[in-house]
Amino acid sequence: xxxxxxxxxxxxxxxxxxxxxxxxxxxxxxxxxxxxxxxxxxxxxxxxxxxxxxxxxxxxxxxxxxxxxxxxxxxxxxxxxxxxxxxxxxxxxxxxxxxxxxxxxxxxxxxxxxxxxxxxxxxxxxxxxxxxxxxxxxxxxxxxxxxxxxxxxxxxxxxxxxxxxxxxxxxxxxxxxxxxxxxxxxxxxxxxxxxxxxxxxxxxxxxx
Numbered sequence: 001x002x003x004x005x006x007x008x009x010x011x012x013x014x015x016x017x018x019x020x021x022x023x024x025x026x027x028x029x030x031x032x033x034x035x036x037x038x039x040x041x042x043x044x045x046x047x048x049x050x051x052x053x054x055x056x057x058x059x060x061x062x063x064x065x066x067x068x069x070x071x072x073x074x075x076x077x078x079x080x081x082x083x084x085x086x087x088x089x090x091x092x093x094x095x096x097x098x099x100x101x102x103x104x105x106x107x108x109x110x111x112x113x114x115x116x117x118x119x120x121x122x123x124x125x126x127x128x129x130x131x132x133x134x135x136x137x138x139x140x141x142x143x144x145x146x147x148x149x150x151x152x153x154x155x156x157x158x159x160x161x162x163x164x165x166x167x168x169x170x171x172x173x174x175x176x177x178x179x180x181x182x183x184x185x186x187x188x189x190x191x192x193x194x195x196x197x198x199x200x201x202x203x204x205x206x207x208x
Contacts, residue, residue: 001022002022004138006133009057011055022139025069027071027072027073028145029141030149031141032142040060040061040062053130058135060129063140065084067083075146084149085142086148086150087128087165088125089148090144096124097125104122104124106124127143128140171195171196174201176201178205180205182206182207
């Protein structure tokens with residue numbers, strides 16, 4: 001099998017399911033067979049044309065799946081293993097990542113991609129469904145897989161880890177960025193899924 005079904009952006013108000021070639025795997029990549037993914041509010045913004053992405057891009061950035069094929073340089077994982085990959089999947093070799101700001105990694109973009117020379121770019125670390133094909137497909141290619149994959153523990157279902165690639169990690173990172181200390185009192189406005197995860201993260205930080 002060389003083709004897969006993918007959900008792609010056509011134009012504001014229009015997305016389609018099309019056949020796309022299953023990506024080739026480079027030495028630092030992993031090809032993941034998607035078993036579960038979901039729709040983010042950001043995908044709705046893309047659908048409405050409120051956030052611009054390239055025509056034909058596969059959308060989605062919250063993957064749970066099984067490693068179908070591993071690049072030759074990726075260690076510590078094996079084909080057939082259940083994994084997630086973060087919505088933010090930077091290169092980790094850029095200045096932004098090494099400086100502690102992986103979500104702003106624009107170092108992988110070429111000159112036409114608005115950033116080069118290991119530069120900083122707002123939302124640059126978010127690649128799936130933004131700069132590269134995303135996860136609402138049968139397969140997704142995870143770049144820099146050594147750092148961007150995470151194994152799913154035995155006994156946890158796809159549904160139990162589905163919030164980890166974006167919603168949980170976003171909420172927890174918000175709590176980390178707030179520099180919450182033991183005993184602090186924290187107010188978190190709006191208790192949607194990310195707000196709830198920020199609340200959980202704040203409780204953990206305030207107790208430890």
